[in-house]
Amino acid sequence: MSALDRRAALKALTAAVAIVVGSPSLLVPEAVAASGEASWTVQTLEAFADTLIPGERRFPGDSSIAGVxxxxxxxxxxxxxxxxxxxxPLSPLLPGIATLLNARATAYAAVRLIWLPVTxxxxxxxxxxxRTRLxxxxxxxxxxxxxxxxxxxxxxxxxxxxxSHVDTAEAVKQRHGGLAWTGFPPPGEDGLWRFAQYSYGRPLADLHSQTTASGSPA
Known part of the structure; x- marks a missing residue:
């Protein structure tokens, strides 16, 4: 990647974080098929994600996920x-990011005389x-x-x-791995979350009389 490409990638990544954090849910309909036919970009990014937060293999021969x-x-x-x-704004930049990571992996392997499969x-x-050391x-x-x-x-x-890519209530219902691991509570019967205890052990300030229905100040 050139210096210009690096700046573009960082700007897009930072913008993506702002969008994800600022949105209740991306509601992404598309999904990556769990098969060995995924592109090299997807395989690389999957392996990177699995290195950060490991999981079990999805199918026999799943090489992206280490299955540790x-x-x-x-x-x-x-x-x-x-x-x-x-x-x-990331999709156009993902192949370049994956290529950069693979270049680093190639250099890492060459120095340590590690044989890498060409497939x-x-x-x-x-x-x-x-992967973890790299x-x-x-x-x-x-x-x-x-x-x-x-x-x-x-x-x-x-x-x-x-x-962040699905509706939270639906994610809990489907036993989303991350939410299940953290013990995220399910919503009430109406799909809303309410908490019987206040985090500070006492009620917060009374609602202002001019607060809008959405909870915004007048």
């Missing part, structure tokens, strides 16, 4: 759906241990692309922690 733990991880939680969302992306060809190095203060990996990781985390 049981239960769903970032990939099953929708990390790729978030990154590929048509509502985010899959370089990063996917690494073992989970080496990704850890991407966050070094001296790494020129550190901010790109940081924001990409933040988006991955948002998919797992908040199910």
């Amino acid at each position: 733990v049981e239960g769903p991880g970032a990939v099953q939680a929708g990390a790729i759906q978030v990154l590929q969302s048509s509502k985010l 899959r992306p370089a990063f996917v060809g690494l073992s989970f241990t080496h 990704v850890s190095g991407l966050f070094d203060a001296s790494d020129v692309d550190r901010q790109i990996w940081q924001v990409l990781s933040l988006l991955t985390g948002l998919a797992f922690d908040s199910a």
Whole structure:
């Protein structure tokens, strides 16, 4: 990636975080098929997400997911759906980001004399241990692309922690891996969340008489 491409990628990633955080749900309808036919870009990004938040393999021969733990991880939680969302400005840049990561994986493997299969992306060809070591190095203060990996990781985390690509009530109903892991409570029968106890142990201030129906100040 050139310096200009890096700036464009970082701007798009940062904008994507702002959109995801500012939206109750992206409601992404598209999904990545769980098969070995996924593009090299998708495979690479899946392997990156699985390195951050590991999960179990989806099918025999699933090379993107290392399968070092049981239960769903970032990939099953929708990390790729978030990154590929048509509502985010990332899709045109994902191949370049994946290429950059694979280039780093190739250099990592060459220095350590690690053989990489030619039938899959370089990063996917690494073992989970080496993926973890490589990704850890991407966050070094001296790494020129550190901010790109940081924001990409933040988006991955948002998919797992908040199910940002689906309606929250529906995600809870479907046992979304991240929400289930954190013990996120289900809504009431009307689909709304209410909490019997106040976080500070006492009621908050009375509602202002001119507050609108949406909860906004008049």
